Amino acid sequence: MRIPPPPGRALKExxxxxxxxxxxxxxxxxxxxxLEIIDGEGAEALSMRRLxxxxxxxxxxxxxxxxNKAALLDAVxxxxxxxxxxxxxxxxxxxxxxxxxxxxRRIALAHPHLVPLLVTRPLATPLALRPRGTLRPLxxxxxxxxxxxxxxxxxxxxxxxxxxxxxxxxxxELQELVENPExxxxxxxxxxxxxxxxxxxxxxxxAPVLAAYDGAGELERGLDILLAGLAATLGRDAAAGR
Amino acid sequence: MRIPPPPGRALKExxxxxxxxxxxxxxxxxxxxxLEIIDGEGAEALSMRRLxxxxxxxxxxxxxxxxNKAALLDAVxxxxxxxxxxxxxxxxxxxxxxxxxxxxRRIALAHPHLVPLLVTRPLATPLALRPRGTLRPLxxxxxxxxxxxxxxxxxxxxxxxxxxxxxxxxxxELQELVENPExxxxxxxxxxxxxxxxxxxxxxxxAPVLAAYDGAGELERGLDILLAGLAATLGRDAAAGR
DNA sequence: AAAGTACTGTCTACGCTGTAGACCTACAGG
DNA sequence: CCTGTAGGTCTACAGCGTAGACAGTACTTT
Numbered sequence: 001m002r003i004p005p006p007p008g009r010a011l012k013e014x015x016x017x018x019x020x021x022x023x024x025x026x027x028x029x030x031x032x033x034x035l036e037i038i039d040g041e042g043a044e045a046l047s048m049r050r051l052x053x054x055x056x057x058x059x060x061x062x063x064x065x066x067x068n069k070a071a072l073l074d075a076v077x078x079x080x081x082x083x084x085x086x087x088x089x090x091x092x093x094x095x096x097x098x099x100x101x102x103x104x105r106r107i108a109l110a111h112p113h114l115v116p117l118l119v120t121r122p123l124a125t126p127l128a129l130r131p132r133g134t135l136r137p138l139x140x141x142x143x144x145x146x147x148x149x150x151x152x153x154x155x156x157x158x159x160x161x162x163x164x165x166x167x168x169x170x171x172x173e174l175q176e177l178v179e180n181p182e183x184x185x186x187x188x189x190x191x192x193x194x195x196x197x198x199x200x201x202x203x204x205x206x207a208p209v210l211a212a213y214d215g216a217g218e219l220e221r222g223l224d225i226l227l228a229g230l231a232a233t234l235g236r237d238a239a240a241g242r
Numbered sequence: 243m244r245i246p247p248p249p250g251r252a253l254k255e256x257x258x259x260x261x262x263x264x265x266x267x268x269x270x271x272x273x274x275x276x277l278e279i280i281d282g283e284g285a286e287a288l289s290m291r292r293l294x295x296x297x298x299x300x301x302x303x304x305x306x307x308x309x310n311k312a313a314l315l316d317a318v319x320x321x322x323x324x325x326x327x328x329x330x331x332x333x334x335x336x337x338x339x340x341x342x343x344x345x346x347r348r349i350a351l352a353h354p355h356l357v358p359l360l361v362t363r364p365l366a367t368p369l370a371l372r373p374r375g376t377l378r379p380l381x382x383x384x385x386x387x388x389x390x391x392x393x394x395x396x397x398x399x400x401x402x403x404x405x406x407x408x409x410x411x412x413x414x415e416l417q418e419l420v421e422n423p424e425x426x427x428x429x430x431x432x433x434x435x436x437x438x439x440x441x442x443x444x445x446x447x448x449a450p451v452l453a454a455y456d457g458a459g460e461l462e463r464g465l466d467i468l469l470a471g472l473a474a475t476l477g478r479d480a481a482a483g484r
Numbered sequence: 485a486a487a488g489t490a491c492t493g494t495c496t497a498c499g500c501t502g503t504a505g506a507c508c509t510a511c512a513g514g
Numbered sequence: 515c516c517t518g519t520a521g522g523t524c525t526a527c528a529g530c531g532t533a534g535a536c537a538g539t540a541c542t543t544t
Binding site: 024025057058059060061064065 | 491492493494495
Binding site: 303306 | 520521522523524
């Protein structure tokens with residue numbers, strides 16, 4: 001009774017939202033569309049149905065390219081993190097880590113809605129089962145540091161310190177501060193006037209400082225402290241400088 | 243046609259799961275039950291219906307105590323963070339921050355499933371609109387540090403560095419490493435044998451080091467570096483030591 | 485050329501989710 | 515006593531992730 005649709009396409013011929021429309025749907029197209037939705041509408045807006053609509057396909061099609069939604073999100077995070085790269089042979093290990101940190105920050109700022117995923121997914125998946133692309137930077141940093149003379153254990157320690165710092169930094173930098181963007185006075189723009197003066201005098205007084213947050217600067221100053229501290233703690237001479 | 247239930251209770255008289263059963267449901271009871279579910283079954287297991295069932299009430303009852311689910315989750319995070327306290331008058335500011343850091347870590351380890359919320363919610367709500375309980379530690383640290391002689395701007399800087407580090411640290415410490423708990427060999431227990439030797443030689447070799455992770459130690463070493471570094475950067479003499 | 489196999493796409497359906505709206509009751513203050 | 519407010523419940527809606535079954539396509543093997 002039921003006429004099966006011409007299998008390449010079926011829904012929405014008539015101008016509807018869907019994009020590409022090439023015969024086969026590729027994994028990369030799925031991930032790219034997912035990232036676009038996350039960037040544009042936030043991570044909660046990404047549902048399998050919403051994603052399928054953006055691709056002009058049936059929702060169930062997505063399950064041919066990912067076993068479930070969590071895996072799909074992991075894969076999106078992976079493609080983004082795969083853009084990190086490390087020059088393993090560079091003898092200036094500190095410089096190389098600085099560059100890595102700056103790349104990570106750049107990526108986080110480019111995809112702020114993805115950051116909760118980036119910092120949070122590793123809590124749910126054992127290290128060895130994580131997408132390979134997310135482990136590659138780790139291996140690369142280990143190579144960089146062992147070539148520079150660190151022990152393997154110290155290299156791991158440095159990696160953890162660096163990414164701990166990085167996660168903390170981007171979470172800081174992406175904190176929402178502004179409540180009322182078009183207001184010109186700092187206190188009002190940040191909404192700090194809502195806080196009772198009796199209980200939060202210092203915080204209220206900080207309005208101009210909060211408003212002048214300098215993410216790039218904070219990153220660099222943090223790296224100064226971290227790299228110098230690590231080099232000292234691990235008993236190496238610091239070429240850690242600027 | 244429809245007989246209304248005796249309004250105090252209605253569902254599940256007969257031994258069903260529900261707890262307390264006092265006439266009025268309190269906000270605290272709601273939050274406590276929510277935390278219990280999150281701790282016991284993970285944050286994704288907490289639905290409004292699941293929570294209502296645990297309380298032996300109709301799901302819609304919850305909306306008398308919180309405007310929506312996000313606010314309810316924020317409130318849970320708030321009650322947990324309210325347990326942090328700071329001795330504002332203590333002249334040993336570094337010692338006080340160390341204590342704060344240890345408390346934060348203790349809380350995070352006690353409620354691991356809550357950690358994604360703790361680090362992630364501030365991205366969604368402007369500072370001034372966050373639950374007051376989460377701003378109180380900030381105000382307290384500002385008071386501590388300004389009394390100890392820091393400028394307000396430096397005090398904020400220290401606060402941010404500390405909580406950035408703390409967030410990064412607990413995310414590190416709560417990373418899932420173990421794939422197969424009952425296995426005795428480190429490599430197999432962590433599942434690292436899955437990684438191709440060619441691509442991940444260093445990571446695979448790290449199995450014993452990964453298995454011996456010492457969270458408390460890492461926190462202290464991180465604090466050593468951070469507090470000394472901050473004291474130096476901000477040009478104060480460091481009483482920052484142990 | 486035929487048959488088998490794997491892959492992709494679609495449809496339907498199930499049990500779940502958050503919450504708006506309406507209603508009803510109990511209690512507090514006048 | 516009446517009135518207002520806050521808490522509890524019920525129903526209903528639109529959307530969710532995904533299991534299962536089926537159909538067509540594109541290779542591979544015979």
